Amino acid sequence: MSGNDVKPVEDAILFEPMMKTGKAFYLALSGLVAVILWAGWAYLHQYRNGLGVTGLARPVFWGVYITNFVFFIGISHAGTLISAILRLAKAEWRRSITRSAEVITVLVLFFGVGNILMDLGRPDRMLNIIQYAQFRSPLLWDVASITVYLTASSVYLFLPLIPDIALLRDYGGKWKGFYRIFALGWRGTEKQHRLLEKGIAFMAILVIPVAISVHTVVSFVFAMTIQPMWHSAIFGPYFVAGAIFSGIAALIVAMNLIRKVYHLEEYLRPVHFNNLGILLLVMTLLWFYFTFTEYITVYYGGEPLHMMIFWSKFTGRFSLPFWGMFFFCFVIPMPLLSFRKTRTPLGTLIASISIVIGMWLERFIIVVPTLTNPRLPNETVLYSPTWIEWSVFAGCISFFILLYMIFTKVFPIVSIWEIREGREKSVAEVQERIKTYLPGISVE
Amino acid sequence: MVIDLDKCSGCQACVVACQAENNIAIIGPAESAKGRTIHWMELIPYIEGEYPHIKARLIPRPCMHCDHPPCTKVCPVYATYINEEGLVAQINHRCIGCRYCTTACPYTVKYFNWYPPEWPKEMKGSLNRDVSIRTKGVVEKCTFCSHRLLRARERAKAEGRDLLPEDYIPACVQACPSGAMFFGDLNDPHSMVSTLSRERRAFRLMEELGTEPKVFYLSEGT
Numbered sequence: 195m196s197g198n199d200v201k202p203v204e205d206a207i208l209f210e211p212m213m214k215t216g217k218a219f220y221l222a223l224s225g226l227v228a229v230i231l232w233a234g235w236a237y238l239h240q241y242r243n244g245l246g247v248t249g250l251a252r253p254v255f256w257g258v259y260i261t262n263f264v265f266f267i268g269i270s271h272a273g274t275l276i277s278a279i280l281r282l283a284k285a286e287w288r289r290s291i292t293r294s295a296e297v298i299t300v301l302v303l304f305f306g307v308g309n310i311l312m313d314l315g316r317p318d319r320m321l322n323i324i325q326y327a328q329f330r331s332p333l334l335w336d337v338a339s340i341t342v343y344l345t346a347s348s349v350y351l352f353l354p355l356i357p358d359i360a361l362l363r364d365y366g367g368k369w370k371g372f373y374r375i376f377a378l379g380w381r382g383t384e385k386q387h388r389l390l391e392k393g394i395a396f397m398a399i400l401v402i403p404v405a406i407s408v409h410t411v412v413s414f415v416f417a418m419t420i421q422p423m424w425h426s427a428i429f430g431p432y433f434v435a436g437a438i439f440s441g442i443a444a445l446i447v448a449m450n451l452i453r454k455v456y457h458l459e460e461y462l463r464p465v466h467f468n469n470l471g472i473l474l475l476v477m478t479l480l481w482f483y484f485t486f487t488e489y490i491t492v493y494y495g496g497e498p499l500h501m502m503i504f505w506s507k508f509t510g511r512f513s514l515p516f517w518g519m520f521f522f523c524f525v526i527p528m529p530l531l532s533f534r535k536t537r538t539p540l541g542t543l544i545a546s547i548s549i550v551i552g553m554w555l556e557r558f559i560i561v562v563p564t565l566t567n568p569r570l571p572n573e574t575v576l577y578s579p580t581w582i583e584w585s586v587f588a589g590c591i592s593f594f595i596l597l598y599m600i601f602t603k604v605f606p607i608v609s610i611w612e613i614r615e616g617r618e619k620s621v622a623e624v625q626e627r628i629k630t631y632l633p634g635i636s637v638e
Numbered sequence: 639m640v641i642d643l644d645k646c647s648g649c650q651a652c653v654v655a656c657q658a659e660n661n662i663a664i665i666g667p668a669e670s671a672k673g674r675t676i677h678w679m680e681l682i683p684y685i686e687g688e689y690p691h692i693k694a695r696l697i698p699r700p701c702m703h704c705d706h707p708p709c710t711k712v713c714p715v716y717a718t719y720i721n722e723e724g725l726v727a728q729i730n731h732r733c734i735g736c737r738y739c740t741t742a743c744p745y746t747v748k749y750f751n752w753y754p755p756e757w758p759k760e761m762k763g764s765l766n767r768d769v770s771i772r773t774k775g776v777v778e779k780c781t782f783c784s785h786r787l788l789r790a791r792e793r794a795k796a797e798g799r800d801l802l803p804e805d806y807i808p809a810c811v812q813a814c815p816s817g818a819m820f821f822g823d824l825n826d827p828h829s830m831v832s833t834l835s836r837e838r839r840a841f842r843l844m845e846e847l848g849t850e851p852k853v854f855y856l857s858e859g860t
Contacts, residue, residue: 315735
């Protein structure tokens, strides 16, 4: 039993962030708060004056906010989905990374939703979506599936937190009352463990189809219209693959930061980065495959409207973001992730940062060029985001980092009880399991 | 609605009539250059073919009031819908401003209020009281002057008679000096528009999309 009978001195370094807070934390905190306040002011400006303060116009009705929406929802696929798959696959190396992944999902979803709300011309009327809900609209499908996803992910984050909260309650640090409430009376009995494991397994299975539905439905916002290069059957799987792709990359970035800041080199080892790096490599290739399929289909179809958008991306005015996307999503990460030698924490970090940038560009390159080339002749409108939009974007990222930082100060970012369970039980369990895989070794 | 392009002189009287009738905000030159103008009715240059066999013409473009509108499908709050007359209506005070309909419309006939609507002081007195003024952050578009239909219906009721076809025509049709625009019931096989819509010269914009627009154009050589 890995409950409370273990002395808290073990894994002391995992408790440290909750116990001690250094100068660096407050410095980072105030920096982030400053950016957030700035963004808040920028948004207030937009709220008062109207969306005219952005770079949007007719026919480019959607821009950075919608790009951010798709991007953040994509990042959210880091956590829950990957953690669920690793749990179900009984990948033992998951133990020290699942928590940090799950937190990303829950927190980043707020910014995905937030960007949609900030994109509204009348945010004061957002509850009309519930009052006058029209379920033929893909936006409503988004509302429904993101709500389910957020709920399921929060539960999925919370369940494995319970034993750790109990550990903190018994550790005797700050906020005992707070931990007592959220530990839900966890004592680490056999029955409680059985129930918890059942709950986690159930949520892990539930969360996978929900996660896939979320990004499919996000793609449907575009694919269900008849606009050229949006109206495509590939969009569902393409978006899901892209989401997992950017999600893993975001996870690797977060893990690198946690590792450095909290000195968790012992827990987040090169092998974790290597394994995630291989996963990321698979996604890189899958991303290339989807992108290639998308564009070659358009090219061979050769419809004039589609070709206009196609060439605006390849050689026209969107060539810089387009080739930037290709460079950041494929050219940089592919070689880095291909070799064991560069699949180190640092190597995967560089690849991941590149992928995160590249995937933002991909979302942009999906949204804007199609709108820039409407079917009916129109005066050319070149969309360039204003400082308001960039500020809000910076604010979203800062806010996300801030919440993540605060989380690590309240809860252990590496699941303590799962690490201990791995140490105490899994070694023997895995040995037993291997025996069941192979003939010629008797199962005791 | 039927628009005879062979008669249209491109004078833009329909555009002006529409702006005045429907309280459309006046957008200054700086914002116009950014693409923030609002024109429920707009003359768009339509260029066909390539040099030397090039043909350019101006097409007055109201809302097509499609039978299968791509915009109504995607509105999350029923702020745009087909009403019982078959017109694509817009509820301005319900619109949340998500601009999904504006991106979904293949004819780009939907406009967004990037700022609160403004008029020069002198014009404020002459706003049409039958048409509600939009706020910032909502979508608007041509309604085929449906407020005129309401009015005509009330007048007919008060006079104790049925609504006649000539009771209700939109401002653009009324203003057209060359008589190039016709308005009426397409479902009535004997109506002027119905006859014209079956002419050899008749076509609709982007028929291949299956949106079934209710605006027909007439042009020789098409």
